Each structure stands twice: as C-alpha cells, then as structure tokens.
Amino acid sequence: MSLLKSVEKEIRKCVKCGVCRAHCPVFTELGREPAVARGKVALASAVLSGKTGLDARLYDDMSKCLLCGTCVEKCPNDVPVDRIVMAAREALARKRGLKSFHKAVRQVLKRRYIMNIGALTASLLSPLIFRKVPGKSGLRLRLPLPFVGRDRYFPKIASKPFLSRYPEIIPGQPDKPRVLYFVGCMTNFIYTDIGDSAISLLRSLGCTIIIPKAQQCCGFPAISGGDAPTFADLAEKNIEIFEKYRPDHIVTACASCGSALRDLYPELLGELRPQLARRCGDSAGKVLDAVVLLHNLGLKPGDSGAGQKAVITYHDPCHLRRRGITKEPRDFLKCLPGKVFVEMEQHGSCCGLGGTFNVYHYGTSLAINSRKCDSIIKSGADLVVTGCPGCMMQIAGGLSKTGAKKRVLHTLELLSKSLKP
Amino acid sequence: MLENHILKKLKSIVGEDNVTVESHDMLCYSYDATQMEFLPDAVVYPARAEEVSQILKLANSENLAVFPRGAGSGFSGGSLPKGGGIVLVTTRMNKIVRIDTENLVAVVEPGVVTFQLQQEVERLGLFYPPDPASLRFSTLGGNVAECAGGPRAVKYGVTREYVLGLEVVLPNGDIIRTGGETMKGVVGYDLTRLICGSEGTLGVITRIILKLLPLPETKKTMLAVFSSIDGAARAVSAIIRGKIIPSTLEFMDHTAIRCVADHSQSKIPETAGAALIIEVDGDRDLVEKQALAIHEIIKTMDLLSFKAAKDAEEAEELWETRRKVSPSLRKVNPHKINEDIVVPRSRVPEIIRGIEAIREKYSVPIVNFGHAGDGNIHVNIMIDKDIPGEAEKAEMAVKDIFRAALELGGTMSGEHGVGLSKSPYITMELTPAQISIMKAVKRAFDPNNILNPGKIFPD
Numbered sequence: 001m002s003l004l005k006s007v008e009k010e011i012r013k014c015v016k017c018g019v020c021r022a023h024c025p026v027f028t029e030l031g032r033e034p035a036v037a038r039g040k041v042a043l044a045s046a047v048l049s050g051k052t053g054l055d056a057r058l059y060d061d062m063s064k065c066l067l068c069g070t071c072v073e074k075c076p077n078d079v080p081v082d083r084i085v086m087a088a089r090e091a092l093a094r095k096r097g098l099k100s101f102h103k104a105v106r107q108v109l110k111r112r113y114i115m116n117i118g119a120l121t122a123s124l125l126s127p128l129i130f131r132k133v134p135g136k137s138g139l140r141l142r143l144p145l146p147f148v149g150r151d152r153y154f155p156k157i158a159s160k161p162f163l164s165r166y167p168e169i170i171p172g173q174p175d176k177p178r179v180l181y182f183v184g185c186m187t188n189f190i191y192t193d194i195g196d197s198a199i200s201l202l203r204s205l206g207c208t209i210i211i212p213k214a215q216q217c218c219g220f221p222a223i224s225g226g227d228a229p230t231f232a233d234l235a236e237k238n239i240e241i242f243e244k245y246r247p248d249h250i251v252t253a254c255a256s257c258g259s260a261l262r263d264l265y266p267e268l269l270g271e272l273r274p275q276l277a278r279r280c281g282d283s284a285g286k287v288l289d290a291v292v293l294l295h296n297l298g299l300k301p302g303d304s305g306a307g308q309k310a311v312i313t314y315h316d317p318c319h320l321r322r323r324g325i326t327k328e329p330r331d332f333l334k335c336l337p338g339k340v341f342v343e344m345e346q347h348g349s350c351c352g353l354g355g356t357f358n359v360y361h362y363g364t365s366l367a368i369n370s371r372k373c374d375s376i377i378k379s380g381a382d383l384v385v386t387g388c389p390g391c392m393m394q395i396a397g398g399l400s401k402t403g404a405k406k407r408v409l410h411t412l413e414l415l416s417k418s419l420k421p
Numbered sequence: 422m423l424e425n426h427i428l429k430k431l432k433s434i435v436g437e438d439n440v441t442v443e444s445h446d447m448l449c450y451s452y453d454a455t456q457m458e459f460l461p462d463a464v465v466y467p468a469r470a471e472e473v474s475q476i477l478k479l480a481n482s483e484n485l486a487v488f489p490r491g492a493g494s495g496f497s498g499g500s501l502p503k504g505g506g507i508v509l510v511t512t513r514m515n516k517i518v519r520i521d522t523e524n525l526v527a528v529v530e531p532g533v534v535t536f537q538l539q540q541e542v543e544r545l546g547l548f549y550p551p552d553p554a555s556l557r558f559s560t561l562g563g564n565v566a567e568c569a570g571g572p573r574a575v576k577y578g579v580t581r582e583y584v585l586g587l588e589v590v591l592p593n594g595d596i597i598r599t600g601g602e603t604m605k606g607v608v609g610y611d612l613t614r615l616i617c618g619s620e621g622t623l624g625v626i627t628r629i630i631l632k633l634l635p636l637p638e639t640k641k642t643m644l645a646v647f648s649s650i651d652g653a654a655r656a657v658s659a660i661i662r663g664k665i666i667p668s669t670l671e672f673m674d675h676t677a678i679r680c681v682a683d684h685s686q687s688k689i690p691e692t693a694g695a696a697l698i699i700e701v702d703g704d705r706d707l708v709e710k711q712a713l714a715i716h717e718i719i720k721t722m723d724l725l726s727f728k729a730a731k732d733a734e735e736a737e738e739l740w741e742t743r744r745k746v747s748p749s750l751r752k753v754n755p756h757k758i759n760e761d762i763v764v765p766r767s768r769v770p771e772i773i774r775g776i777e778a779i780r781e782k783y784s785v786p787i788v789n790f791g792h793a794g795d796g797n798i799h800v801n802i803m804i805d806k807d808i809p810g811e812a813e814k815a816e817m818a819v820k821d822i823f824r825a826a827l828e829l830g831g832t833m834s835g836e837h838g839v840g841l842s843k844s845p846y847i848t849m850e851l852t853p854a855q856i857s858i859m860k861a862v863k864r865a866f867d868p869n870n871i872l873n874p875g876k877i878f879p880d
C-alpha cells in the first residue's frame with residue numbers, strides 16, 4: 001500500500017475548520033490556501049479520489065511545507081499533516097522522480113565517503129570558495145552555485161569530521177549507563193563542537209559512550225524529499241548498529257535526528273518495510289534527546305564561565321517542542337551562573353529552515369527566519385541557545401544579515417563550557 | 422470554465438500573480454467549515470477597493486457570479502461558490518489602517534484577522550469585544566458580513582454593535598461609504614446595519630470603522646462543573662436573575678466534554694454532566710466580588726466543582742478547551758450538522774429539555790454547547806452520512822429543533838447566518854411579507870443577482 005493510501009483515514013479527519021491558518025509559518029508568509037495544512041489535506045484527498053493527479057503543480061504545493069508540525073499540534077482533530085505531506089511527496093517522487101537537489105542528496109547519502117571527501121575538500125578550498133562574514137563565524141560564497149545564491153550564509157565546514165576523531169567506544173564506569181551517541185550529519189561535518197560537548201558531558205557522568213563509525217544519516221533529508229527507499233536503507237543500517245550495541249540509551253543532540261529515529265522510523269517503516277518496523281520499536285524507545293538524558297541523570301552545571309556575563313534566550317526547535325521537550329533545556333539554562341535567562345516572544349515558532357525547504361523556498365525561509373530574529377533582538381539577549389544544529393545554522397545566518405552582534409550556541413555547548421576546569 | 426477574455430481582463434486588474442484558474446486552487450477555495458464543496462472557475466485576490474470595483478463591474482457586465490471570501494471558515498456556506506463563478510478573496514486587504522485612541526475608533530481593511538486587531542488595540546489599553554471561536558483565523562470582513570458573535574456577546578453584544586461605518590463596493594462597481602466615525606448619526610437609511618449580517622449578498626466590504634471600548638482592568642475566568650445539564654441550565658438563569666452579567670457564560674454538555682477530554686489540556690473531568698465557563702471583567706474589586714457572588718448563587722445546583730483560573734495562562738487553557746469543542750466533535754460521528762439557535766435566556770432549560778427529547782425521538786447523537794448566557798445554543802447533530810437513513814433523520818431533527826426554538830420565541834440563527842445551510846428552512850421563521858421585502862432590497866442592490874447568488878433565500 002502506498003504511504004498516501006495508508007494515511008487516507010487521517011486525511012478524512014480534517015473538518016476544514018481553518019485553525020491551521022492561524023499557526024502555519026508558511027501560510028503566514030504566502031497567504032494562499034494551498035500553502036496551509038487545510039489546503040494540503042484537500043489536495044492529498046483529491047489525489048486519492050482521482051480529482052487531481054500527481055502533477056508538477058502538486059509537487060510544488062507539497063514542497064511548501066516545513067514539516068514543522070505546528071499545525072498538527074494545534075489541530076483539534078490531531079490530523080497528522082506532516083505525515084500526509086511526506087506521503088504525498090513520496091508518491092510524487094515515485095511518479096515524477098526526485099527533485100534535483102534530492103537526487104544529489106540521495107547520491108551523497110548513499111556514499112558516506114563522498115561526504116567525508118567533500119567535507120575535507122570544502123574545508124581546504126574554503127578560503128577560495130567562501131569569504132568570511134566579518135565578525136561572524138560564517139561564510140558566504142564567492143561565486144554562485146546551483147541551488148545557492150551569493151547571499152546565502154554558510155557555517156564553516158569542519159576540517160575533520162567528528163566521527164573520525166573519536167574511538168568507537170569510550171569506556172565509563174560499570175554502574176553507569178551505556179549510551180550510544182548518534183551524531184547526525186550537521187554535527188559530524190559542521191558543528192563538531194556540539195559533539196565534543198556531548199561526549200565531554202556524558203564522560204563527566206561516567207557513562208560508557210558508543211560512537212559507531214558506521215552510523216548513517218538519520219534519513220530525514222531523504223524522506224523530506226519523498227525518497228522512501230533511501231530513507232529505509234539508511235534506517236536499516238542504523239537499526240542494525242543499534243541492535244549490535246544494545247545501548248541503554250540512544251542520544252541525539254539534533255532535534256530532527258531525534259524525531260527521525262524515535263518517531264519516523266516506527267511510523268513510516270511500518271508501511272515501507274514491515275520486517276524492519278518490527279525490529280525498530282526497541283531502539284526507537286531508547287532514543288532520548290541528550291539534554292533530557294543529562295537532566296534525568298542529574299547533571300549539574302558548573303560555574304566556569306560565570307565571569308562571562310550574558311543575557312541568554314532559548315529557541316525551541318520544532319522537533320523538540322513537538323515531543324514536549326521544553327522544560328529540561330530551560331531548567332539548565334536558568335541556573336547557569338553569570339547568565340540571565342529571558343524568554344523571547346514566539347520562542348516556539350519555527351526558525352524557517354525546514355530542512356530542505358530552505359533550498360527550494362529560500363525567500364520564504366528567510367522571511368520566516370526574520371520574524372524569529374526580530375524576536376531574538378527584541379528580547380535583548382546576547383546569546384541564543386537551542387537544541388538543533390539546523391536551527392543554529394538558520395538563526396546564525398539570519399542574525400548575520402541583521403548585523404546584530406549575537407551568538408548562537410547549542411545547549412550542550414553552554415553546559416560543557418560551564419563544567420570546564 | 423472562465424472565458425479567456427475575462428481571464429485576461431482579471432489579470433489586467435489585479436496582476437497575473439493574483440488571479441488563478443488552476444484546478445488545485447479551485448479545489449482549495451471550494452470549501453469552508455461546513456465541509457460542503459463547490460468548485461469555482463477562478464480565484465482572484467484584489468489589493469484595494471478600486472480593484473474590487475473593477476472586478477464587480479466586469480462580473481456584472483458578463484453576468485458572472487462573484488463570491489466574497491475572507492478566511493473561508495464560516496459555518497453556513499456563505500463563502501461557497503455554488504454554481505461556479507469567481508471567488509474574490511479579501512485577505513490581501515489586511516491593514517489596520519488606523520487606531521484612534523482619542524475617539525476610540527479603529528479603521529481596518531476586511532482581511533485583518535480579528536485576533537490581530539484585538540492584540541493591537543489591547544496593547545494600547547483598548548478593547549474590541551466580539552470574540553467568535555474562530556477569531557485567530559477569521560477575518561473582520563467575514564465577521565461583519567455574518568454579524569459574528571462569540572462568548573463575550575452576553576455582556577458586550579455582537580459585531581454589529583461595534584460597526585460605526587463601512588466602505589462597500591456595490592455589485593455595479595460603485596464604491597460607497599456608510600455611516601462614519603461618529604458615535605451617533607441618523608441621516609438616511611442605516612445602510613451600515615443592513616450590510617452587517619447581509620452575508621456578502623449586497624456588497625463587498627473594503628473598509629470597516631469599528632468602535633472600541635476601554636480595556637477592562639482585569640478578568641476572572643471560572644470553571645463550574647455540574648453533575649447534570651439541568652443544573653447548569655438553572656445556574657445560567659440564576660446568575661442573570663442575580664443581576665450579574667458575566668462577560669461570558671459558556672456551557673458544554675456531557676458529550677462535548679468527552680470529545681475534548683482526549684486533549685491533554687482539557688481541564689474538565691470526563692464524567693461531568695455539564696460545565697460552565699464563566700468570566701467576569703472590570704475593576705479588580707468588582708471582579709472579585711462578582712466571582713464570589715456567582716459561586717454563592719450556583720452552589721446548590723448540582724455543582725460538582727468550582728475553580729477560578731489563577732493567571733492568564735490558566736485562563737487561556739480553559740478557553741482553548743472550549744474552542745476545541747466544535748472541531749473535535751468528529752469523534753462522535755464523522756458528519757456534523759451545526760445549528761446555532763437562540764431562545765430568550767429564561768427558556769434555556771426548556772430548549773435543552775426539548776433537544777434531549779428530539780435526540781431520544783430520532784436516536785441520533787446531539788451535542789449542545791455554546792453561549793448559554795444569551796440563550797444561543799450550538800446544537801450539533803452528529804451522524805455518519807454513509808449509513809442509510811441517517812441524513813434523513815438528521816434533517817427531521819433539525820426541523821424539530823428549529824420548531825422548538827421558534828415556539829419558545831427564538832430564532833434559527835444567532836451568529837452563523839443562513840448562507841446555504843439554513844436556506845431551506847427560513848420560511849419556518851420568515852413570513853412571505855418579510856421575505857418579499859428582503860428580496861426587494863437584494864434586487865435594489867444587485868439587479869443582476871451576481872453577488873453571492875443562491876445564499877439566504879431559496880430560489
């Protein structure tokens with residue numbers, strides 16, 4: 001059964017009340033009904049009833065979604081619109097082929113070594129390809145490339161991927177948990193400091209840490225383009241690794257990876273690869289956001305860095321907010337010595353990255369992002385903290401455009417800094 | 422199918438990006454919250470009154486129907502393009518033009534979302550009371566066209582109480598002003614009042630002048646849970662008899678409570694017979710006094726529990742629960758026939774009993790909730806249309822409910838309007854003399870019957 005047919009019951013739950021219009025970040029920018037959840041559900045329903053086909057226009061409509069799930073949270077009937085959009089994209093990709101960016105993503109994800117070589121090349125050639133954004137940690141392209149305009153912000157690519165710098169297993173104390181760290185592509189290739197912080201924090205608690213070198217991309221970028229086979233292949237490889245090591249916990253420090261491993265694997269594999277679905281339930285249940293695990297294990301922030309006074313605020317990544325993970329990061333941030341925590345307006349609204357949404361709808365992505373950046377600036381915070389490297393990249397890029405001198409860090413980085421001797 | 426030369430003219434009026442005939446857009450503009458669907462031939466998004474005027478002139482000369490639409494969230498089919506034609510979406514006209522803090526007046530474009538205006542005026546210490554449950558996404562233009570209500574109507578009245586003036590484009594393209602910014606005026610017929618609630622059949626609203634009030638100092642939101650619906654109904658009457666007009670007095674029956682119970686934020690125990698959400702607003706000491714008085718009054722009426730929200734966040738949670746009722750009724754049965762009858766307040770217990778009898782008679786689930794404080798009950802008949810005979814039963818139940826309301830001196834619609842949904846029944850309430858003069862008014866405004874045809878009056 002196709003993914004789309006499998007969500008038919010969900011589609012019928014929509015009563016067209018229009019609540020989603022109040023909350024969809026894309027609709028807020030575009031203002032047209034096909035951009036909002038209610039419209040997308042109507043279009044998906046029309047595909048199933050034969051009223052419309054899987055045509056180019058539909059492909060475009062379905063691409064205008066961040067998969068942020070805000071509509072799902074607010075829907076009085078809990079219609080899982082993000083699942084419906086993913087299912088529609090899968091049907092469209094099968095019928096019309098993947099969009100060119102997702103074709104490239106597929107090639108790269110299937111061949112991990114390309115990413116490694118690519119990262120190395122990019123980091124070596126970086127001074128040629130990029131110019132530094134003054135005063136910031138980011139870069140801009142010197143020449144335009146396909147998919148990317150000159151004004152696009154790039155974070156620095158790490159010269160050595162995170163996975164290449166750590167052993168497979170870091171032994172800890174025998175009475176402490178065995179934790180498998182799922183690093184995720186953004187941390188592995190770009191924001192390696194997040195990974196370093198995660199390891200250092202887990203070590204401080206005596207955990208045995210498993211950092212499998214064979215781990216793959218979580219698959220979210222693939223499925224967000226409708227590429228179900230790549231998603232399932234990646235899931236299979238990751239599940240095999242989880243089964244091999246049988247950790248107590250599987251931690252992620254990337255909100256999107258966490259959602260993929262914990263929610264998408266069981267939900268989607270049930271349709272795509274039922275045998276695999278049966279196996280993944282066990283590991284899915286072990287997936288925890290790193291901040292939550294550290295909170296549960298009783299980590300106490302230290303007072304290194306108490307001298308560096310700063311006003312900090314927290315941006316809730318969509319994929320943490322939806323899983324109800326909003327308190328643990330704030331508990332930590334509110335007790336960091338030397339730091340004053342302020343809540344920004346719209347702290348839970350989407351940063352606008354939407355994974356690959358940003359590629360095809362750059363203008364809209366920027367517009368959504370600028371609202372977030374306005375909230376940040378209005379809050380008076382010097383430092384924005386969040387729990388997703390994707391959000392970090394998007395927000396850092398947006399803030400750099402405003403010229404505001406603000407830093408963006410991951411919760412784990414601040415925590416780790418506070419414990420440095 | 423829209424003829425090519427008309428499409429070309431529309432493009433020249435609003436620009437190519439603001440008119441579409443693509444099938445996907447037709448699908449997305451074919452529905453509203455009634456779940457009825459009719460495909461239009463074109464959708465157009467004008468940015469100003471002049472464009473609306475040119476569109477209507479064109480439509481009038483070509484005998485094309487035009488269907489004004491805000492958010493498309495109405496409950497009576499008012500914005501549905503039945504019979505085909507051009508959907509005219511007003512949401513690009515979404516500026517708050519001016520908020521006049523000296524005269525307590527706001528001037529807005531029709532596409533402004535109600536909540537957006539409320540936030541803006543409240544920042545300035547002012548207040549726009551009408552609060553339909555859809556306020557976060559419905560537009561002021563739609564609210565005026567349907568004379569929307571909401572929980573606060575019990576104390577503050579409905580939308581028409583706040584409309585001082587309008588700018589309207591008539592079906593022949595003429596742009597007229599009605600009313601003005603003054604608090605009083607009686608020169609010529611009251612066209613403002615006529616347009617308000619005319620459901621988009623007399624003109625397209627392109628500007629609205631609204632009266633504002635000072636923002637009350639504070640409010641207190643209370644939840645009273647009863648073991649029986651009768652107790653809740655008696656409590657409503659008793660509060661008003663006690664000369665307290667709360668700013669809202671909402672009730673939910675047992676089934677409504679169960680439907681929202683699934684939502685983790687619902688504060689109402691699933692086993693309750695009925696619940697009242699009561700809000701009082703005003704000066705702090707008055708609010709405290711009234712809250713205590715209300716508790717005293719309702720204590721003896723099958724009251725299971727009584728709680729006052731301790732802060733704005735808790736109050737908002739209570740309201741979110743109430744707003745979720747209507748859309749979440751789907752859990753009972755997939756299809757909803759949604760009526761909003763009104764009876765004089767003192768007769769609320771009787772109408773509730775009457776509806777229970779009708780439910781028994783047809784053995785079809787009926788869920789009641791809504792604005793008990795002003796006698797406006799949202800009666801929802803939940804059926805599964807795919808089961809043979811259900812739709813017919815529901816229709817008979819609807820007629821019985823209307824009859825019961827009318828017999829108690831009530832009306833068929835408090836807030837949702839007639840649109841398509843109640844059109845087959847209006848002869849139960851309106852006499853031939855009334856219908857005849859209303860149709861004459863329609864003909865005077867719209868001789869070619871191009872603006873939202875087929876609504877309100879059965880053909």
